[in-house]
Amino acid sequence: MKIEAATASVRVAGFYTLFRTELTLAVRRRSDIFNPLLFFVTVLAMMPLGIGPEPEMLARMAAGLIWVMALLATLLSQESLFRGDYEDGSLEQLALQPQPLYFPVLAKALVHWLVTGLPLALLSPLLGMMLNLGEAGYWPLFVSLALGTASLSLIGAVGAALTVALRRPGLLLALIIMPLYVPVLIFGTGTVQAALDGYSYGPQMAILGAILAAAAALAPLAAAGAIRISLEN
Amino acid sequence: MASGPAETASSRSVDLALSARALSCERDGRSLFEGLEFELAPGTALQIEGANGAGKSTLIRTLIGTASDFSGEILWQGKPFPAALPALRASLLYIGHNAGVRRGLTPLENLAWYGASGAAAMAALDAVGLYGFEDVLCQQLSAGQNRRVALARLYLPEAPALWILDEPLAALDVAGVASLEAQMNLHMQGGGCVLLTSHQPVAIAPLAKVNLADFQPCRDASAEWAYAG
Numbered sequence: 260m261k262i263e264a265a266t267a268s269v270r271v272a273g274f275y276t277l278f279r280t281e282l283t284l285a286v287r288r289r290s291d292i293f294n295p296l297l298f299f300v301t302v303l304a305m306m307p308l309g310i311g312p313e314p315e316m317l318a319r320m321a322a323g324l325i326w327v328m329a330l331l332a333t334l335l336s337q338e339s340l341f342r343g344d345y346e347d348g349s350l351e352q353l354a355l356q357p358q359p360l361y362f363p364v365l366a367k368a369l370v371h372w373l374v375t376g377l378p379l380a381l382l383s384p385l386l387g388m389m390l391n392l393g394e395a396g397y398w399p400l401f402v403s404l405a406l407g408t409a410s411l412s413l414i415g416a417v418g419a420a421l422t423v424a425l426r427r428p429g430l431l432l433a434l435i436i437m438p439l440y441v442p443v444l445i446f447g448t449g450t451v452q453a454a455l456d457g458y459s460y461g462p463q464m465a466i467l468g469a470i471l472a473a474a475a476a477l478a479p480l481a482a483a484g485a486i487r488i489s490l491e492n
Numbered sequence: 493m494a495s496g497p498a499e500t501a502s503s504r505s506v507d508l509a510l511s512a513r514a515l516s517c518e519r520d521g522r523s524l525f526e527g528l529e530f531e532l533a534p535g536t537a538l539q540i541e542g543a544n545g546a547g548k549s550t551l552i553r554t555l556i557g558t559a560s561d562f563s564g565e566i567l568w569q570g571k572p573f574p575a576a577l578p579a580l581r582a583s584l585l586y587i588g589h590n591a592g593v594r595r596g597l598t599p600l601e602n603l604a605w606y607g608a609s610g611a612a613a614m615a616a617l618d619a620v621g622l623y624g625f626e627d628v629l630c631q632q633l634s635a636g637q638n639r640r641v642a643l644a645r646l647y648l649p650e651a652p653a654l655w656i657l658d659e660p661l662a663a664l665d666v667a668g669v670a671s672l673e674a675q676m677n678l679h680m681q682g683g684g685c686v687l688l689t690s691h692q693p694v695a696i697a698p699l700a701k702v703n704l705a706d707f708q709p710c711r712d713a714s715a716e717w718a719y720a721g
Contacts, residue, residue: 273607280594347592347594347595348589349593351592352592353555356581356586357578487558491561
């Protein structure tokens with residue numbers, strides 16, 4: 260019993276070390292944080308130019324546009340999730356540790372969400388305003404993005420792990436991951452749309468939460484398996 | 493289950509840390525070596541020799557369990573793979589071709605990532621001649637200095653018993669080589685064991701050598717087979 264508690268506390272301390280290291284690295288590579296955000300904001304700012312500035316049309320499309328751009332911004336930043344660690348051999352070192360690979364993957368996905376998904380969600384009401392989104396949609400948009408992008412970070416980690424050994428994964432990552440993003444997109448936009456139409460958006464939000472719970476439990480396991488396969492070659 | 497004979501067997505096998513019997517490895521469908529035999533006892537070292545592409549790195553990856561395409565038997569403390577792999581990894585310090593130094597971190601942070609305390613990490617960095625560089629990002633250090641950051645793990649007080657090192661002397665200067673050899677000798681005197689590949693002679697003792705060229709798969713057989721067809 261005592262030993263179990265001790266291993267558990269070692270694991271927590273280990274997870275904290277992993278998390279802190281990943282966060283330090285993420286903060287040092289600031290361009291990796293700001294590029295997806297800049298992409299997100301720039302493309303959304305271009306939307307009124309492309310589809311015309313009619314307020315009603317923009318309002319109808321706003322939630323979907325913001326969600327699709329959030330998807331693309333997450334995808335863009337996902338490719339490099341394990342690449343550096345694979346190239347310098349630290350991924351191999353992590354795989355040799357006696358503790359499961361689940362925790363390093365979870366730490367990485369968590370940091371990825373903190374530096375891309377969360378800022379994106381925080382910015383979303385501003386962009387909603389720009390795209391003439393109804394006021395009722397701000398809060399659901401923020402919460403659905405915060406929950407949804409966390410799922411996206413976790414699911415994307417599986418794709419990043421699968422393609423890490425390829426020198427130039429290119430579109431492959433997008434092709435693997437995009438279909439898995441679809442449920443998050445549907446319920447994410449569904450949340451905002453329900454709120455705009457004056458309905459309760461609780462059910463959609465609950466499903467987003469359920470997707471996140473499932474992703475947090477399963478995606479790091481799948482990614483860990485994919486990393487072990489990638490390291491075999 | 494843990495009866496008398498089993499216990500004597502395990503206590504006898506303490507003098508045999510890692511051994512391979514009739515080991516054959518394949519990579520991409522090509523047989524690299526066949527019938528490889530070696531034994532590595534605590535307090536000894538083993539050098540794997542072989543030309544480029546002879547399969548040294550594949551052998552090492554097989555021994556640490558990241559490549560599982562082998563036939564034959566690998567034993568860690570008398571127990572066969574893959575059941576013994578977790579036990580082996582628990583006492584393994586592996587430095588591969590890619591040293592596992594994260595370039596966005598400083599040497600000190602790198603050692604902390606491997607679980608070293610601050611004081612131990614400083615002492616280890618001092619031992620590999622990186623005193624004064626502990627707070628410089630590794631991406632600003634030279635290849636040899638990065639190699640030293642990786643090797644600093646060997647100087648930590650809690651270093652595990654089994655060292656598996658792929659080309660540890662690469663990119664090191666003369667003084668670095670001498671220091672590393674001294675550290676490996678110290679480790680072996682303390683009962684640890686070292687398995688390494690190197691193209692240079694290594695001044696550590698007792699050192700056994702295995703040349704993969706002696707375990708080449710028989711090429712004549714396949715040639716005869718081809719002619720027969």
